[in-house]
Amino acid sequence: MTMKVLYGAGPEDIKGYDTERLRGEFLITDLFAPDAVKFTYTHVDRLMIGGAVPVAKSLTFGSGAEIGTPHLLSAREMGIANLGGSGTVIVDGQGFTLQNRDVLYVGRGAREITVASQSADAPARYYMNSVPAGADLPHRLIPRHEARPLELGDARRSNRRRLAMYIHPEVAPSCLLLMGITDLADGSIWNTMPPHLHERRMEAYCYFDMAAEDRIIHLMGRPEETRHLIVADGEAVLSPAWSIHMGAGTGPYAFVWGMTGENQEYNDVTPVAVAELK
Ligand SMILES: O=C(O)C(=O)C[C@H](O)C(=O)CO
Numbered sequence: 493m494t495m496k497v498l499y500g501a502g503p504e505d506i507k508g509y510d511t512e513r514l515r516g517e518f519l520i521t522d523l524f525a526p527d528a529v530k531f532t533y534t535h536v537d538r539l540m541i542g543g544a545v546p547v548a549k550s551l552t553f554g555s556g557a558e559i560g561t562p563h564l565l566s567a568r569e570m571g572i573a574n575l576g577g578s579g580t581v582i583v584d585g586q587g588f589t590l591q592n593r594d595v596l597y598v599g600r601g602a603r604e605i606t607v608a609s610q611s612a613d614a615p616a617r618y619y620m621n622s623v624p625a626g627a628d629l630p631h632r633l634i635p636r637h638e639a640r641p642l643e644l645g646d647a648r649r650s651n652r653r654r655l656a657m658y659i660h661p662e663v664a665p666s667c668l669l670l671m672g673i674t675d676l677a678d679g680s681i682w683n684t685m686p687p688h689l690h691e692r693r694m695e696a697y698c699y700f701d702m703a704a705e706d707r708i709i710h711l712m713g714r715p716e717e718t719r720h721l722i723v724a725d726g727e728a729v730l731s732p733a734w735s736i737h738m739g740a741g742t743g744p745y746a747f748v749w750g751m752t753g754e755n756q757e758y759n760d761v762t763p764v765a766v767a768e769l770k
């Protein structure tokens with residue numbers, strides 16, 4: 493398991509960033525590699541972002557050596573979304589089968605996690621978000637059909653999309669993690685339109701199901717001082733509470749969103765009018 497650390501930056505800092513620096517602070521490009529478990533520890537609400545792709549062998553992790561606790565999840569909860577082929581996740585001997593787009597909630601206190609793929613020809617691709625937790629909740633599989641859908645947008649504005657809530661107080665409760673997946677409708681390109689801010693939560697997006705040649709033009713920053721990141725398949729973008737987060741794709745795509753902060757109120761957002769963006 494590898495662990496990279498990102499210390500975070502504020503809105504004043506990014507005014508002077510060039511492309512490389514901006515990408516270094518906010519874009520995680522190396523999440524998914526065959527037979528590797530990769531984590532990035534961010535100091536943005538201490539969200540950890542991870543990727544694991546078991547191909548030739550299963551992969552076991554769970555040590556807390558890198559973060560100063562006996563186990564990785566001694567004081568944390570985690571969501572594991574399977575973005576690839578079918579696979580299994582074993583948490584301290586308890587096994588779960590994850591099909592594509594299923595999400596597993598792993599409660600605080602888990603010691604050892606083993607991830608595997610059912611077939612090396614179509615490996616599972618596990619995307620993980622982990623945040624500090626204040627209580628022990630049971631591990632729980634949330635199959636795709638149990639996620640709560642929300643239809644958003646308008647095809648005439650190229651922003652029709654379906655959002656699915658997985659880790660959410662009314663679907664599968666957690667301490668402070670929220671997690672879901674948004675799919676763009678055919679022909680629509682814009683996510684999170686109109687954009688918003690949520691002062692009480694940070695957020696991370698991981699874009700996936702993209703063709704290798706396509707890119708997302710992801711917009712971030714204060715509404716009056718935006719910056720862009722060009723994002724490829726399997727890359728994740730950090731959005732601190734002060735930043736908008738929205739994007740347009742050059743082809744079909746989906747994304748996992750994960751949030752943490754003071755509350756779990758999905759609707760506790762401040763909309764930003766498109767006309768305010770600069
Ligand atoms: O397309 C959307 O709109 C989203 O998926 C929005 C995210 O869920 C989000 O930003 C939640 O705060």
Ligand SMILES: [Zn+2]
Nearest residue numbers: 688690695737
């Ligand atoms: Zn948001």
